[in-house]
Amino acid sequence: MDLPLAHLDRPFDYLVPAELDAQAQPGVRVKVRFAGQLVDGWLLERAERSDHPRLAYLEKVVSPVPVLAPEVAGLARAVADRYAGSLADVLRLAVPPRHARVEKELTAALPGHPAEQPDAGSPEGRPVDPRGWRDYPAGPALLRALTDGRAPRAVWSALPGEDWAARYADAVAATVAGGRGAVVVVADARDLDRLDAALTDALGPGRHALLSAALGPARRYRAFLAALRGDVPVVVGTRSAMFAPVARLGLVAIWDDGDDLHAEPRAPYPHARDVLLTRARLTGAAALVGGYARTAEAQLLVETGWAREVVADRTTLRARVPAIAPTGDDPQLARDPGAASARLPSLAWTAARDALHADLPVLVQVPRRGYLPSVACADCRTPARCPHCAGPLALPSAEGAPACRWCARVAAAYACPQCGGRRLRAAVTGARRTAEELGRAFPGVPVRTSGREEVLGTVPGGAGLVIATPGAEPIAAGGYGAVLLLDSWALLTRADLRAGEEALRRWLAAAALARPGPAGGRVVVVADGGLGPVQALLRWDAPWFAARELAERRELGFPPAVRMASVTGPAEAVADLLAGVRLPDGAEVLGPVPAAEGRERMLVRVPRARAAALAQALHAAAGQRSARKAADPVRLQVDPLALF
Numbered sequence: 001m002d003l004p005l006a007h008l009d010r011p012f013d014y015l016v017p018a019e020l021d022a023q024a025q026p027g028v029r030v031k032v033r034f035a036g037q038l039v040d041g042w043l044l045e046r047a048e049r050s051d052h053p054r055l056a057y058l059e060k061v062v063s064p065v066p067v068l069a070p071e072v073a074g075l076a077r078a079v080a081d082r083y084a085g086s087l088a089d090v091l092r093l094a095v096p097p098r099h100a101r102v103e104k105e106l107t108a109a110l111p112g113h114p115a116e117q118p119d120a121g122s123p124e125g126r127p128v129d130p131r132g133w134r135d136y137p138a139g140p141a142l143l144r145a146l147t148d149g150r151a152p153r154a155v156w157s158a159l160p161g162e163d164w165a166a167r168y169a170d171a172v173a174a175t176v177a178g179g180r181g182a183v184v185v186v187a188d189a190r191d192l193d194r195l196d197a198a199l200t201d202a203l204g205p206g207r208h209a210l211l212s213a214a215l216g217p218a219r220r221y222r223a224f225l226a227a228l229r230g231d232v233p234v235v236v237g238t239r240s241a242m243f244a245p246v247a248r249l250g251l252v253a254i255w256d257d258g259d260d261l262h263a264e265p266r267a268p269y270p271h272a273r274d275v276l277l278t279r280a281r282l283t284g285a286a287a288l289v290g291g292y293a294r295t296a297e298a299q300l301l302v303e304t305g306w307a308r309e310v311v312a313d314r315t316t317l318r319a320r321v322p323a324i325a326p327t328g329d330d331p332q333l334a335r336d337p338g339a340a341s342a343r344l345p346s347l348a349w350t351a352a353r354d355a356l357h358a359d360l361p362v363l364v365q366v367p368r369r370g371y372l373p374s375v376a377c378a379d380c381r382t383p384a385r386c387p388h389c390a391g392p393l394a395l396p397s398a399e400g401a402p403a404c405r406w407c408a409r410v411a412a413a414y415a416c417p418q419c420g421g422r423r424l425r426a427a428v429t430g431a432r433r434t435a436e437e438l439g440r441a442f443p444g445v446p447v448r449t450s451g452r453e454e455v456l457g458t459v460p461g462g463a464g465l466v467i468a469t470p471g472a473e474p475i476a477a478g479g480y481g482a483v484l485l486l487d488s489w490a491l492l493t494r495a496d497l498r499a500g501e502e503a504l505r506r507w508l509a510a511a512a513l514a515r516p517g518p519a520g521g522r523v524v525v526v527a528d529g530g531l532g533p534v535q536a537l538l539r540w541d542a543p544w545f546a547a548r549e550l551a552e553r554r555e556l557g558f559p560p561a562v563r564m565a566s567v568t569g570p571a572e573a574v575a576d577l578l579a580g581v582r583l584p585d586g587a588e589v590l591g592p593v594p595a596a597e598g599r600e601r602m603l604v605r606v607p608r609a610r611a612a613a614l615a616q617a618l619h620a621a622a623g624q625r626s627a628r629k630a631a632d633p634v635r636l637q638v639d640p641l642a643l644f
Contacts, residue, residue, distance in 0.1 A: 028042075079278060084616075143170060168288070191255060293509070365468055481522070
C-alpha cells in the first residue's frame with residue numbers, strides 16, 4: 001500500500017473479486033480499504049491461499065497495465081532495506097505518476113506478448129567499432145564481453161578530450177548487439193542531450209528512450225511505457241531512469257557518479273550509483289562507472305575486486321593531456337611573490353593572453369555562488385578538522401571557539417597540524433565580478449558567462465573569454481587554448497568530507513575541455529602544487545588520488561570505508577528514536593550538533609560488515625515511533641552524500 005509508515009512497511013493480503021480477476025495481475029495499481037479509508041496500493045503477487053482467516057476484497061483496479069515489473073519490485077525492496085526506508089517511498093521514485101491519456105494510447109500492446117517485442121539483437125545504425133576504446137588497453141575486451149552476453153564490471157577513467165558520450169554509446173550498442181538491454185544514468189540535461197545524440201548515431205533513431213522528470217508527465221510516462229513494453233532496448237536519463245523497466249537487462253552505467261545530482265533528495269534518499277550497482281548484482285548485468293575523476297566509492301569497487309579499472313597507459317595520456325601548472329609552487333613564487341595572494345597571478349594572466357593572441361578561447365572556472373563558508377587555517381589554508389572525531393570545524397556566529405559539526409565538541413585550543421597556526425578563516429567567491437574584472441583586463445575580447453541564469457552548451461572556437469561555474473562549462477570548437485581554475489580554496493576548504501574529491505572532479509571536468517599540450521592547450525590552477533588534489537590534477541591521475549582518499553577514510557573511519565547514518569529532527573524526537581534502536585556491535589554515536597532551527601543531528605557509524613544490521617535497526621525504531629503515532633518527524637539518511 002502507498003503508506004510511507006515504517007510499521008506498515010509489509011505486504012497485506014486481500015481477496016480478488018471475480019469481476020476483477022482478469023485485470024488484477026501482479027504489477028497493477030489498485031485501491032483497497034485500510035483502516036476505514038480507501039488508499040492506493042500495488043498488487044505484488046497472486047496466491048491460492050492466505051494465512052489470514054478474514055480478508056477484505058480489492059475495491060478497484062486503477063489500471064490494467066502492470067507498470068510495476070517484478071525485477072523493479074525486487075530492486076525497490078532491496079533499495080528500501082539498504083537505506084532504512086519504506087517500499088512505498090521507493091516505488092514512488094521508481095514508477096512515474098499515471099497519465100491516463102497516454103496509457104489509453106498505448107494499451108493495445110501489453111507486456112508479455114512476444115509478438116509485440118522488437119528484436120533487441122538487431123540494432124539499426126553503424127556496427128560496434130572497438131577503435132573508439134583503443135586508447136584503453138582493457139576497452140576492446142570490455143566491448144567483446146558485452147557483445148558476448150557476459151557481465152563485466154568496469155570503472156573507467158576517461159582521457160582528457162574524450163567524447164565520453166560516444167564511448168558509452170559504443171558500450172550500449174555492444175550490449176544491444178548481444179541481445180540485451182541497457183540503462184544509463186547521467187547527472188543533468190546537458191549530459192543527457194549529448195548521450196541522446198551519440199546513441200541515435202550508434203543505434204539509429206527510435207532505439208532508445210529518454211526518461212527524465214524534466215520531460216513533463218506525458219512524455220515521461222510515454223517513455224516509461226515504451227521501455228515496459230519492450231519497444232526500446234535502451235533507456236537513458238537522469239536519476240529517475242535508474243529504475244527503468246528494461247527487459248533482459250545486460251548493462252547498467254552511470255557517468256560522473258560523484259555529481260551530487262545523482263543523490264535523490266526525497267526519502268529514502270538513494271544514490272543512483274548504489275541503485276544501479278544493486279541492480280547489477282540482483283540481475284547479473286554488467287556495470288560501467290565512468291568519469292574524468294574517480295570517487296572513493298568507485299575505488300572501493302576496484303580494490304575489493306568487484307570491478308576492474310579501465311584506464312589509458314601513461315604514453316597515451318601524455319599525448320592527450322594539456323600542459324598543467326600550479327601558481328603556488330616554489331619556482332612560481334620565486335618569479336612572482338604575489339602569486340600566493342593574487343586572484344589572477346601572472347602565470348594565469350600570461351596563459352590567457354597567449355591563448356587569446358593565438359585566436360583561441362579561454363575558459364575561466366570560478367566556484368558557483370552559494371557555496372557554504374568553510375573554515376581553514378588563515379596562514380596555510382589547511383581545512384580545519386576536529387581533533388577528536390576528524391569532523392569539520394565551524395566558527396560560531398559570535399566571538400568564540402570553533403566547534404565540531406559532527407560531535408559538537410569545542411576545539412578551544414585548536415592548532416593547525418601543518419603550520420601550527422591558531423587563526424581560522426572562511427571565504428566565499430562569486431562569478432559575476434570575475435567576468436567584470438577579466439573584461440577590463442582584456443578589453444575588446446568578447447566575454448560570455450555560463451552559470452545559474454544561463455548554461456551554455458557550446459561556444460565558438462575563436463578568441464574569447466568564458467566565465468563558468470563548476471558543471472556549466474561549455475564545449476569550445478577545437479578545445480580551449482587555456483583553462484584557468486581560480487579561487488581553488490573555496491572548493492578545497494569546504495566543510496565537507498568530499499572537499500578534495502569534489503575539487504579534483506570539478507577541475508578535471510574543466511581541464512578535459514582544453515586542447516592537448518602538443519596543440520597548445522594550457523591549464524593553470526591557482527593553488528599550491530604540493531596539495532594532493534593539485535598533484536592528481538598535474539599528473540592527471542585520479543585513480544591515485546582516489547586510492548589515497550580511500551586509505552585516509554579507512555584510517556579515520558569515514559564512508560565508504562564504514563557505513564554512516566544521520567538522524568535529524570527535534571532533539572526530543574531524535575533522542576526518542578535512538579533510545580529505541582538496538583544498535584549492532586561496533587556502532588559509534590556522534591553528536592548531537594545543531595542542524596537547523598529547532599533541530600539537531602546525530603550520526604551513527606558502524607563497520608561495513610554491520611551495514612545491513614544498522615539499516616534494519618533504524619527502520620525498526622522508526623516503525624515503533626510511527627506505530628505510537630509520534631508527532632515529531634525524524635529524518636533518516638544512510639550514507640548521506642555530504643556530512644557537515
